[in-house]
Amino acid sequence: MxxxxxxxxxxxxxxxxxxxxxxxxxxxxxxxxxxxxxxxxxxxxxxxxxxxxxxxxxxxxxxxxxxxxxxxxxxxxxxxxxxxxxxxxxxxxxxxxxxxxFKDTNIEDVQKENFLMIALDRIQDPGNMGTIIRTADAAGADAIVIGQKCVDIYNPKVVRSAMGSLFHVPIIQTDDLIKTLIELKEKGGKVVTTHLKAKKPYYDVNYMACTIIVMGSEDEGVSKEIVRISDELVKIPMPGSAESLNVAIAHGIMVFEAVKQRIKPVPTACK
Missing domain, CATH: 3.30.1330.30 (Ribosomal protein L30/S12)
Known part of the structure; x- marks a missing residue:
């Protein structure tokens, strides 16, 4: 009944x-x-x-x-x-x-060889957040790290736009994104950050070993502190007239470059 x-x-x-x-x-x-x-x-x-x-x-x-x-x-x-x-x-x-x-997830719960993680700094739009979660799920990312100043991942609009992927990919919420990124670097991770003033194209980076792809806010990008601790600063070449890409689109381009590289023969293990 x-x-x-x-x-x-x-x-x-x-x-x-x-x-x-x-x-x-x-x-x-x-x-x-x-x-x-x-x-x-x-x-x-x-x-x-x-x-x-x-x-x-x-x-x-x-x-x-x-x-x-x-x-x-x-x-x-x-x-x-x-x-x-x-x-x-x-x-x-x-x-x-x-x-x-709620389900709490820690780094120790998801750490593995050759991990591929996404870290998000001050993402504010619920639709972008949901799309990023869905895309990370499709790419087989091992986890998403959410900074404190991001939109609430349990916002109904985020949950709807993620279309079930919220339940597939582990999500780590952190009060100190810088500290968490440094911890991942100490575990062998390479922090690859998108930045409009970067010189290197995103496809010239090796994503085969442990990698954390960092995406910043829609208006300001990543914080200066994240730029400082990043191992690679990369850009997405844009030969057209637009000044920037939607962050969810940029994330998709970045993460599927990692997928493309990783479907090749046995990737390099973490140190």
């Missing part, structure tokens, strides 16, 4: 959608849509509860049966369609959402 959602739970859902403060306080976030919910359930994230609209329940009986085997039945809740629409901020909701607990 699927239960009814309490007033307290309804308030929690609304607060999690609207407020980073509420997400931090309760250490959980909202996932919406069939694909994202399915990916969250298959992952090693903990599902607090799932909310289903009446219409979704009627139209997806097969999925509901599978869901009831994957999630404890007392964590499944059904609501009227109009109430579901009140809970969500999605324009055309699919009728299913889940409340997922």
């Amino acid at each position: 699927i239960k009814q959602l309490s007033k307290k739970q309804q308030k929690l859902v609304k607060d999690l959608i609207k407020s980073k403060k509420a997400r931090m306080k309760n250490r959980c976030f909202i996932v919406e849509g069939l694909k994202n919910v399915a990916e969250s359930i298959k992952s090693n994230y903990e599902v607090r509860f799932v909310v289903i609209s009446d219409d979704f329940f009627k139209s997806n009986i097969g999925f509901i049966k599978i869901l009831s085997k994957q999630v404890c039945p007392n964590r499944l809740y059904q609501v009227r369609d109009n109430l579901f629409n009140e809970l969500t901020d999605t324009v055309t909701p699919q009728g299913i959402m889940a409340v997922i607990n």
